[in-house]
Amino acid sequence: xxxxxGTWVAALLTLMVFSYLISDNPLFRLAEHLxxxxxxxxxxxxxxxxxxxxxxxxxxxxxxxxxxxxLIPLLLGLLLLAKGRVSTAWLGNISVGFLFGVGAAxxxxxxxxxxxxxxxxxxxxxxxxxxGDGGAVIDNLILVVGTxxxxxxxxxxxxxxxxxxxxxxxxxxxxSVIGKWFIMITLGALFANAVMARVSxxxxxxxxxxxxxxxxx
Amino acid sequence: xxxxxxxxxxxxxxxxxxxxxxxxxEPEWLERLEEEAPWEPEExxxxxxxxxxxxxxxxxxxxxxxxxxxxxxGEEETAPWLEALExxxxxxxxxxxxxxxxxxxxxxxxxxxxxxxxxxxxGEVTVSPLAGADQAARFGSLVSQPLAPVAVEKRPRARMAGxxxxxxxxxxxxxxxxxxxxxxxxxxxxxxQATADFYRTIESLDEGxxxxxxxxxxxxxxxxxxxxASAILDHLMRRGVKIVNLSLTPEGQALAGHALESAxxxxxxxxxxxxxxxxxxxxxNEAGARFIAEGLGARLSPYPLGEGVExxxxxxLIVILAGSQEHLRRWVEQVQAPYNVAMxxxxxxxxxxxxxxxYRSGQLKGLLSGLVGAAEYERVNxxxxxALSRMLPQAAAHLVIALFILLxxxxxxxxxxxxxx
Numbered sequence: 001x002x003x004x005x006g007t008w009v010a011a012l013l014t015l016m017v018f019s020y021l022i023s024d025n026p027l028f029r030l031a032e033h034l035x036x037x038x039x040x041x042x043x044x045x046x047x048x049x050x051x052x053x054x055x056x057x058x059x060x061x062x063x064x065x066x067x068x069x070x071l072i073p074l075l076l077g078l079l080l081l082a083k084g085r086v087s088t089a090w091l092g093n094i095s096v097g098f099l100f101g102v103g104a105a106x107x108x109x110x111x112x113x114x115x116x117x118x119x120x121x122x123x124x125x126x127x128x129x130x131x132g133d134g135g136a137v138i139d140n141l142i143l144v145v146g147t148x149x150x151x152x153x154x155x156x157x158x159x160x161x162x163x164x165x166x167x168x169x170x171x172x173x174x175x176s177v178i179g180k181w182f183i184m185i186t187l188g189a190l191f192a193n194a195v196m197a198r199v200s201x202x203x204x205x206x207x208x209x210x211x212x213x214x215x216x217x
Numbered sequence: 218x219x220x221x222x223x224x225x226x227x228x229x230x231x232x233x234x235x236x237x238x239x240x241x242x243e244p245e246w247l248e249r250l251e252e253e254a255p256w257e258p259e260e261x262x263x264x265x266x267x268x269x270x271x272x273x274x275x276x277x278x279x280x281x282x283x284x285x286x287x288x289x290x291g292e293e294e295t296a297p298w299l300e301a302l303e304x305x306x307x308x309x310x311x312x313x314x315x316x317x318x319x320x321x322x323x324x325x326x327x328x329x330x331x332x333x334x335x336x337x338x339x340g341e342v343t344v345s346p347l348a349g350a351d352q353a354a355r356f357g358s359l360v361s362q363p364l365a366p367v368a369v370e371k372r373p374r375a376r377m378a379g380x381x382x383x384x385x386x387x388x389x390x391x392x393x394x395x396x397x398x399x400x401x402x403x404x405x406x407x408x409x410q411a412t413a414d415f416y417r418t419i420e421s422l423d424e425g426x427x428x429x430x431x432x433x434x435x436x437x438x439x440x441x442x443x444x445x446a447s448a449i450l451d452h453l454m455r456r457g458v459k460i461v462n463l464s465l466t467p468e469g470q471a472l473a474g475h476a477l478e479s480a481x482x483x484x485x486x487x488x489x490x491x492x493x494x495x496x497x498x499x500x501x502n503e504a505g506a507r508f509i510a511e512g513l514g515a516r517l518s519p520y521p522l523g524e525g526v527e528x529x530x531x532x533x534l535i536v537i538l539a540g541s542q543e544h545l546r547r548w549v550e551q552v553q554a555p556y557n558v559a560m561x562x563x564x565x566x567x568x569x570x571x572x573x574x575x576y577r578s579g580q581l582k583g584l585l586s587g588l589v590g591a592a593e594y595e596r597v598n599x600x601x602x603x604a605l606s607r608m609l610p611q612a613a614a615h616l617v618i619a620l621f622i623l624l625x626x627x628x629x630x631x632x633x634x635x636x637x638x
Contacts, residue, residue, distance in 0.1 A: 021386055039468070046467040050498040106503040106551060114550030114580075122578040190570050193587070197441060197566040199393075199614045200588040203607045204440030206393050217397065 011213040014205050123147050149179030247322075385621060392617045396610025404592070404608050411576055412593040415561050415583025418534065419449070424457035426533040427526055429513075431548060432464045432473035434540030438565040439472055442538050444591035444604035445563035446473070449536060450480035452598050454487055459522050461513075461532070463496040465505050465544060470498040491521045506551040529556050537562040542571040553580050563590065 016031035056074060059067040076095040083092035125140035152175030211217035314324050422428065430449070434442045453460055462477050464470040477495055481487050489495075496516060499505040509516075510529045517523030525531060535558055539545035545562055553560045559582055564572045566587030576584040585594055588611060591604035 042471075043467040046470060046498050047500065050470070051500045102504060103502070106507060110503065110550030110554070111546075114554035115546065118554065118578045118580055119574055122574070186570065190567070193569050194567040195618065196587060196589075196611075196615070197438065199611055199618075200566065200607070201437070201440045202389075202614065203393055203397070203588075203610045206390070206610070207397050207603075207607065210394065210397055 007212050011209060014209060145178060146182040149175050149177075149182050151179070152176045153179030153183060389614060389617050392613040393610045396613035397607075400606045400609040404596075404605060406589075406593055406596055406605075406608065408593055408597055409590075411584035411586065412590055412597065413583075414576075415563075415585055416452075416594065416597050418559065418561050418582045419452050419456065419458075422453075422456055422458050422533055425459065426456075427459045427461065427522075427531060428453055428534045428536060429461045429463070429509075429532050430473075430536040430538065431544075432462065432469040432476070432538050433466050433544035433547075434472065434538055434565070435466060435468040436472070438540030441565050441588045441591065442540060442563060443472060443476060444588065444602060444607075445585050445594065446476040446538055447479060447602055448591055448594045448598055448600060448604065449538075449563065449585075450476060451483065451600055452594075454480055454484040458533075460493040461496060461517065461522070462493065463509065464498055465502065465547065466540075467498050469538075469540075494520055494522050503547055503551050506547050510552045510556055529558055532558060534558075535560045537564075539564045539568055539572075541565070542568050545572055545575070549575055549580055561585075 013031050013034065016027040019025055020028040056070055060070050060074070076098060079091050080095045082088040123144060125144060127137065127141055127144060129137050152172050155172060155176070207217070315321050432446060450460070462473050464473050474495060477493065481493065487493055494517065499509055501508060513529055513532070514523070514527040517526050529552070535548065535552065537545060537548045537560065539562060545564060545568060548560065552558065560580065561583040562572055562575075562581050563585035564587070566589070569586040572581065572584055572586070575581045585591060588604055588607055592608045595602045595605050
């Protein structure tokens, strides 16, 4: 019975969202608000059940002496609540600063070590045939030219008029034209992949409506 | 000092004598600068009064210009509209001056701290009597009048565009529905290298190995990634691999739970705590991923599965199921690169262009992309599921979209040729 009710609610909400194709209407907005509200409510419950209770309150209440260090995150969390009042908002800056500091340190360090270094190394490829097969050389050539061209396209400090008209300027202009095409192709691929993802969603929803709800399949 | 005084003069003169503030005290750093300056201000201004060369070339005699300026300055007449405003407009008070710090003595300095550190709140609104109250009342009466119904005639071109949109929706829905109704499990799908590498990586795991799976997606991308998760879990369980399930997103936790329950129901020998464990939601984004990398042993120690798993080095494979590029990058940057662990990823199709460089650089041992990746995996795993059944409607939808793009471009080309005549 519970499953049947769930299927009907999901089917009706799906149809309410599809009704946006006709025009913006109260049914669509109701479904939209329900989605936002339920997602937020769910996130709060998960945060309490999976984070606050098992990682903070339960150990603190069980053995406060052994877990005294958990008072620090508790205090930082409480200070964040002070942001709600204008007069006490400055107290929350300590927690915000801590969050930003840790987040930025991890993100910057990770991007450097995990992405940038690997990607730079992976762009240093052999461009002459001999060691690899011809297909790999063409592949490498496309990658290197595309990378250099894209970098040239975003090179905004080409110098003065004389520099722009020289050999270096000409190479930069040619590189930026090639880079522009590579960027356009990349954006096209990104868009096509986004469309493909949305079509997968549509297929999933229609399969649910025809199969689970109407029982045609 | 002189320059500054002359700048302030118009403001000071405009104030009533009793309200005129004391001349501002110069900040120390400015006084010091004046003392140390190699030239006096008079020396700098020497020659400025002289008529510039370009003005002499224009032929406007400096004397005439000066006379005209004096005449204009002598005119005391004020425009009638400006006179009418007199008394109605309140005098704008001077901006407060800074009393301390580097900006001491400077007026109207924007305070930065309240902008980002103190939440904004709408203060009490005070309505002052308006000069144009009559006009406002008249405007209000005009606005409050009910609008007379105006017959809007729809242009045939706009109507046609609306009908065409509807036609497009219907054709797309019909193509997808038709594909679903006709779909079967035996589609000859070519296997890509990335999927084959993914399969081989899991196939190389021994029985009793430990795999960590992070379900970092939400309902918006579940249609693509849930089939991937089901196929991967099925393969891991057939290989007898111990599974540690978790999620860095709150929504992913529930989706991971469903996928795990479904897979366990197909493999009865799998026992919770011994063969698989669901750690649930791990908060903290980047810090959460690092927390798992540093403290996995402690999290698993209460369970039989955790025997022999002291840290991330005892995990044989990490599988990332990412609905967005941030989730994928989080694991690659915070865990794969610093700890050099074997990692594969199943991603939404829209994340594929971002994930591909990581696969190419070898940071990802294998890559599944979107629903197509899931279908390939089901096929190579000899376990047809929901992804393979969705391939025909997916292909039909792509075909319809490609056809409409071609038709649209063709129509645009004809219109352009017609416009050229």
